[in-house]
Amino acid sequence: MNIPSELKYTKDHEWIQIEGTIATIGITDFAQGELGDIVYVDVDTLDDTVAEGEVFGSVEAVKTVSDLFMPLTGEVIEFNDALEDDPELVNSDPYNKGWMIKIEFTDNSQLEDLLDAAAYESLVKG
DSSP, X not given: OOOOTTSEEOTTSEXXXXXXXXXXXXXXXXXXXXXXXXXXXEOOOTTOEEOTTSEEEEEEESSOEEEEEOSSOEEEEEEOTHHHHOTTHHHHOTTTXXXXXXXXXXXXXXXXXXXXXXXXXXXXXX
């Protein structure tokens, strides 16, 4: 299981890469492995401001559909269009080509609620 140390994580298995006030968000290697083959990524919140903890989209796998939860309050400014034609990028490259959205956030205090790699690894390994 791949858990890059430079990223932040949520208990809901999203990863977050912070660059200034822009956050790139996707699901973790652990999450994509649990879901199985991903066939569709649905994000209908582009250009919307979504609060921390609210659903920003969903991932459909062969066996299930799973909601995606916003790790930080922010405006969804970009969706990874490559996922429309190639949703399996989430399975094959969850931390690079399989990213889902980019948001612009303003509340830096919410970053304190995110997990570092060691804390996320403890969460998934129980």
